[in-house]
Every structure is written in C-alpha cells, then in structure tokens.
Amino acid sequence: MANIIQDLVPVGAKNRPGNALTPKFITVHNTGNSTKGANAAGHAAFIKSPGAGSTSWHFTVDDLQIIQHIPTNENAWHAGDGLNGPGNRTSIGVEICENSDGNLAQAETNAIDLIIDLMKEHAIPLSNVVPHKHWTGKLCPHLILPRWDAFIASIAKRQQERIQAEKLAVVPDWARESVKKLMDKDVLTEPAGDATFYRLVVILDRLKLIAS
Ligand SMILES: [Zn+2]
CATH class of the missing domain: 3.40.80.10 (Peptidoglycan recognition protein-like)
Structure with missing residues (x-):
C-alpha cells in the first residue's frame, strides 16, 4: 500500500x-x-x-x-x-x-x-x-x-x-498460480504444504483438472 x-x-x-x-x-x-x-x-x-x-x-x-x-x-x-x-x-x-x-x-x-x-x-x-x-x-x-x-x-x-496474498507468500513461486486457483475455488484455505503437495497441485493444473 x-x-x-x-x-x-x-x-x-x-x-x-x-x-x-x-x-x-x-x-x-x-x-x-x-x-x-x-x-x-x-x-x-x-x-x-x-x-x-x-x-x-x-x-x-x-x-x-x-x-x-x-x-x-x-x-x-x-x-x-x-x-x-x-x-x-x-x-x-x-x-x-x-x-x-x-x-x-x-x-x-x-x-x-x-x-x-x-x-x-x-x-x-x-x-x-x-x-x-x-x-x-x-x-x-x-x-x-x-x-x-x-x-x-x-x-x-x-x-x-x-x-489470501499473505497466505500464498509461503508457496514457492512455481506453484503459486496453481495453488491460488484452488483457494479461489474454496477447495483449499490453508496453502502451506510440502514440495510433493505443490508438485501434485501443479500437475493437476497442467492436466487442466483445475478450472480457472
Ligand atoms: Zn465530511
């Protein structure tokens, strides 16, 4: 601000x-x-x-x-x-x-x-x-x-x-957009996770399984 x-x-x-x-x-x-x-x-x-x-x-x-x-x-x-x-x-x-x-x-x-x-x-x-x-x-x-x-x-x-932006700050840059889509859809409220979790989210997103 x-x-x-x-x-x-x-x-x-x-x-x-x-x-x-x-x-x-x-x-x-x-x-x-x-x-x-x-x-x-x-x-x-x-x-x-x-x-x-x-x-x-x-x-x-x-x-x-x-x-x-x-x-x-x-x-x-x-x-x-x-x-x-x-x-x-x-x-x-x-x-x-x-x-x-x-x-x-x-x-x-x-x-x-x-x-x-x-x-x-x-x-x-x-x-x-x-x-x-x-x-x-x-x-x-x-x-x-x-x-x-x-x-x-x-x-x-x-x-x-x-x-949301404060919560997303903990997510690695390469996964942030995909994780944000899940948060926007209220599928996920707490985005903290490990690398495996973030990889899976990105894979789902690349497979177009997360609607934007
Ligand atoms: Zn006034």
Whole structure:
C-alpha cells in the first residue's frame, strides 16, 4: 500500500485539540474540493494554515500518497457533531481527495488499504466504518454515498485478497498460480504444504483438472 507520510499539525494549534482518542470508528469523507492541485499535499498545507480554523482530520488520501495530520491517539474535529460528539471523540477521520487532476478510483483504492490497516491496528469492525453522514446527516462523502454499500463490499473483498496474498507468500513461486486457483475455488484455505503437495497441485493444473 501507499506509504504514510507524517506531516503533523503542530501541538498547540487551534485544530489540534489533543484529547485522548481510543478509535472505535473510522469516518470517511470526501474533501468536496475538485480544484486542480487540491490533493493530499494541498490539504496538508491547508490544515496547517489559519484558514483551517478549528477543523482537522487524521489522514488525507489521494491517488499518489497518504498524509497523516493528527496522531490516531488524539481526536480531530471532522465529524461536525460538536466538541464532545461521538464522531469527533471516537473516530479517525479519513479525507479522500477529488481533485480533478487526480485519479479518483486510485485515491479510493489507497483509502481502502489505509482503512484496512487502521481496522487491524485498532480492532475496528467493518460495521464501524461509517460515512460522515452517519454522525450529522451531512451529504459526505458525496461521491461515495450513492454507492456506499458497494464501497464497504470492496473493503471486505480487498481484505480477503490481502489475507489470501499473505497466505500464498509461503508457496514457492512455481506453484503459486496453481495453488491460488484452488483457494479461489474454496477447495483449499490453508496453502502451506510440502514440495510433493505443490508438485501434485501443479500437475493437476497442467492436466487442466483445475478450472480457472
Ligand atoms: Zn465530511
């Protein structure tokens, strides 16, 4: 997945409240800014400027990079539900860029990988990945809301792909494609085995006995 660059809002800034956060939710936003150059770097500059006021969030994701602005053990003010609202005090805020000179699909893919990493790190269930709308009714993330269920489904699918890829890492290169076919067909869930097993799987595959 894309590297995370830390470019934190300075301690003491108006939009770095510093309350302790134990993340229970992940809140997904769109930036609402389709201007060229309104990418992660642009938002990293904005969030450190006076123009940001008291607004903040944890991560901005574009098609090329992920920038972190606030540590995940501190709250940010992104959910619009008040200083002590559950959105602001229990969730990590992820902004997905929509700059017209970027690739929106790739930005969403990068965000999905980040969300999966955050879910794993903080033991957050997929049911607690929510749109900004969940907290206040605001139409955000406006580009994703019309297909929110599909977005959640693609997180679940990507999660399975990553689990499968981790398991397949133990399989020798020469057998991996054949073993993957068995896993894709749910014939095999644990691919660990010895050389004889892998040879047999490859032979079955070469005999076209494993449908792809
Ligand atoms: Zn939002």
